[in-house]
Amino acid sequence: MSETWLIYLGFAAALLAVGLYTLLTMRNVIKLFIGFEVVSKGVSLVLLSTGFARTHILLAQSLVITFIVVEVSLVATALALIINIYRQTNSLDVRGLTKLKG
Amino acid sequence: MIFLFIGLPLVVAAFMPLIGKVSKKVAPDVLANAVFLFLLVLAVTSGRQLIGQGPVLQSLSWLGEPLAIQIAVDGFSLFMLMAISLVTFCIGLYSINYMTHYGSKANFYALLLMMVAGMNGLVLVTDLFQLYIFLEVAAVASYALVAFGLEHDELEAAFKYLMLSVVASAAILIAIGLLFGLTGSLGFAAVGDALRGLDAKLAVGFCAALFIMGFGLKAALVPFHAWLPDAHPSAPAPISAVLSGLLIKVSGVYALARIFYNVFGLEAGGALSQALMILGAISIVVAAFLAIRQSDMKRMLAYSSISQVGYVVLGIGIGTPLGVAGGLLHLFNHALAKGLLFLNSGAIQQSTGTRNLDEMGGLAKRMPVTAATSLVGSLSIAGVPPLGGFWSKLLIIMALVQAGHGVLAVVAVLASVVTLWYYLIMQRKAFFGKLNEKWAAVKEAPFWMSAATVLLALLVIGSGIFFAAIIKSWIQPASESLAKGLQTALHGLGGF
Amino acid sequence: MTGHIALLCGIVLFSILAVLAKDLIKAAISLAVASLLLGILFFLMGAPYAGVFEISVVAGLITVLFMLTIALTKTGGDVRESKAVRIAFPVFFIAFIVIDILVMASLLPKIHVLAGGTETGTFGDVLWKQRTFDLVGQLAVILAGVFAVLALFRKRDKDE
CATH class of the missing domain: 1.20.120.1200 (NADH-ubiquinone/plastoquinone oxidoreductase chain 6, subunit NuoJ)
Incomplete structure (x- = not known):
């Protein structure tokens, strides 16, 4: 089964690469967060396809559900932060966030 | 019993908003501090007997039906529990006065309790995936706590922290997923056993690299440190103390050490050991030189945290019993001393309204308690005998020499001279010299803040004088359990 | 497939x-x-x-x-992304895919894994009997998220 596992991992790696590229290059804070969402899709794909290819699907399923719960909690916190930042700076540009340096 | 370390802060935090409705300040103060005191007493008194016979594995039952909730305590986790309880107890006392002007104390304590629950959980779990969950519990609480002031700087720092931290969690979780695929299980002992019977050097090395990146980001080791000098200074002072004193060590160093020793089986001189030592040494040197240039007091302390965590990782990475003992002792000493220094910086900021070292001067005359305690903390971190930091650095350097890493030993010694240098700069600019006229009316910090700093200063002095006893009763069991791992207790039990 | x-x-x-x-x-x-x-x-x-x-x-x-x-x-939604990001993306992505395929293909004969296990029981058994602690963790994460959002959206009156 290790062959099918690698195929899924290859696709997951592509998702991770797209997400990381966004996180590294984009400027809009919401865009950055979409990048994070893409990364977490890659992560849940890694977890579930691992379970599928290695016949531990039930266990992997419960891991993915827990991961989704964690993700929601993170997204809520992050979006609350973004709204607060917007209220302060009136912009979503990450380049406005360069006050701290040194 | 042990489950109280997770359950109690969780339950109290859940009721905090209700309690905050009834009484805005007094009740949250009393309740949160009572929880911290209780956990401290529990860690110091009951823990030692519990693990007298070796590691303990506890399962919970509900109405006579056994639940699949397993937590394990061994020397290492007990040591971490003790350090966490000790520092959070002092932070709780300090917050009584300090957090008043931030408003909504109930919410603050709820988040702090969640962070404590997360850290305690992280230390007690026996399973890779559960380690990840509790890592996130502590992390989510810490994002909100960094942003608690809701000003521009706080929000900016929290956002950067969150962005880098989610990348770290993703790396960690992918490594966990790959290990799950390779071995078919998630328990520390089960994965460790399976890996020993498996010829998959490449895959395991890849997982180890992901772990180093993930936990290195959490611990702010040097190539991954960019977020820390923003996040730690921006948080309210007691939170800076928890973040620098505890969180980076629990979610970075503890997790890394636990996985590398108990799952991968780190060997002295092996590739894993070398990777950790190099990362540690780079962090020590680079962060120490960056710290000298800072004029913001909290920023200087933040860079110093990176440098000192480098010492801890260097010590643990050596892989010999002496090195591990030195690393853990330094973890403890740094938690106390850096917690103390961040609390001092908060006291100064509250009294004078500034963190800029150039604007301070002569504050020792107006704030004698803060000045004296901060001197103690600085000297301990800088490694001046007979304070705690001296002994732990001495142990690390001795272990380096013993293991034949002469060059790294020299680096460690020279970096500690640099450390002493920037701490003396800080002391001179802030507390000595002529009193800046602006501060003629400055008053000493209020009672609970001073009480917390004095308590921490006494602990720092005590940890220096009684270092032999601390090593014998706390550090040795911890480093032994790192060497042996949880295997003995978990064999046959840690199926999933 | x-x-x-x-x-x-x-x-x-x-x-x-x-x-x-x-x-x-x-x-x-x-x-x-x-x-x-x-x-x-x-x-x-x-x-x-x-x-x-x-x-x-x-x-x-x-x-x-x-x-x-x-x-x-x-x-504030109008943040101009730099053009280079969009232009560089296909180059980056194609390069990555090539590397991805090469790595996966070269790994294929090298990865040894333990034989897959067999799972018995239902999903409910796994979630409730094996991963009970995860549920405690889920609860904790949700609580932490709720408190975080509450803290970030609280009214900031300096002296309550």
Whole structure:
């Protein structure tokens, strides 16, 4: 089964690469967060396809559900932060966030 | 019993908003501090007997039906529990006065309790995936706590922290997923056993690299440190103390050490050991030189945290019993001393309204308690005998020499001279010299803040004088359990 | 297997659309479609509960949260991404895919894994009997998230 596992991992790696590229290059804070969402899709794909290819699907399923719960909690916190930042700076540009340096 | 370390802060935090409705300040103060005191007493008194016979594995039952909730305590986790309880107890006392002007104390304590629950959980779990969950519990609480002031700087720092931290969690979780695929299980002992019977050097090395990146980001080791000098200074002072004193060590160093020793089986001189030592040494040197240039007091302390965590990782990475003992002792000493220094910086900021070292001067005359305690903390971190930091650095350097890493030993010694240098700069600019006229009316910090700093200063002095006893009763069991791992207790039990 | 691969290609495609879209609303919708496809894939893999969660929570709830945020921050939404990012993306992505395929192909004979186990029982057994502690962790994460949001949206009156 290790062959099918690698195929899924290859696709997951592509998702991770797209997400990381966004996180590294984009400027809009919401865009950055979409990048994070893409990364977490890659992560849940890694977890579930691992379970599928290695016949531990039930266990992997419960891991993915827990991961989704964690993700929601993170997204809520992050979006609350973004709204607060917007209220302060009136912009979503990450380049406005360069006050701290040194 | 042990489950109280997770359950109690969780339950109290859940009721905090209700309690905050009834009484805005007094009740949250009393309740949160009572929880911290209780956990401290529990860690110091009951823990030692519990693990007298070796590691303990506890399962919970509900109405006579056994639940699949397993937590394990061994020397290492007990040591971490003790350090966490000790520092959070002092932070709780300090917050009584300090957090008043931030408003909504109930919410603050709820988040702090969640962070404590997360850290305690992280230390007690026996399973890779559960380690990840509790890592996130502590992390989510810490994002909100960094942003608690809701000003521009706080929000900016929290956002950067969150962005880098989610990348770290993703790396960690992918490594966990790959290990799950390779071995078919998630328990520390089960994965460790399976890996020993498996010829998959490449895959395991890849997982180890992901772990180093993930936990290195959490611990702010040097190539991954960019977020820390923003996040730690921006948080309210007691939170800076928890973040620098505890969180980076629990979610970075503890997790890394636990996985590398108990799952991968780190060997002295092996590739894993070398990777950790190099990362540690780079962090020590680079962060120490960056710290000298800072004029913001909290920023200087933040860079110093990176440098000192480098010492801890260097010590643990050596892989010999002496090195591990030195690393853990330094973890403890740094938690106390850096917690103390961040609390001092908060006291100064509250009294004078500034963190800029150039604007301070002569504050020792107006704030004698803060000045004296901060001197103690600085000297301990800088490694001046007979304070705690001296002994732990001495142990690390001795272990380096013993293991034949002469060059790294020299680096460690020279970096500690640099450390002493920037701490003396800080002391001179802030507390000595002529009193800046602006501060003629400055008053000493209020009672609970001073009480917390004095308590921490006494602990720092005590940890220096009684270092032999601390090593014998706390550090040795911890480093032994790192060497042996949880295997003995978990064999046959840690199926999933 | 071909069905799986088609779905996987769709997920990657919509994720790329989400990342490159100029309009944030379109980006959020593309992301939701990617989630939907991932949810269907989970169903096909025999993980219906995870599929339901992915579709209802990630494609549903999180998309709603995104939309809400985009609506609340409307006037500042015009952030010009630099052109280079968009131009460099295909180069980066193709290079990555080539490396990805080469690495995976070269790994194929090298990876040794333990023989897959067999699972007995139902999903409920696994979740409730083996991973009970995860549920405690879930509870803790949700609590932490709730307190975080409460703290970030609290009214800031200096002296209560």
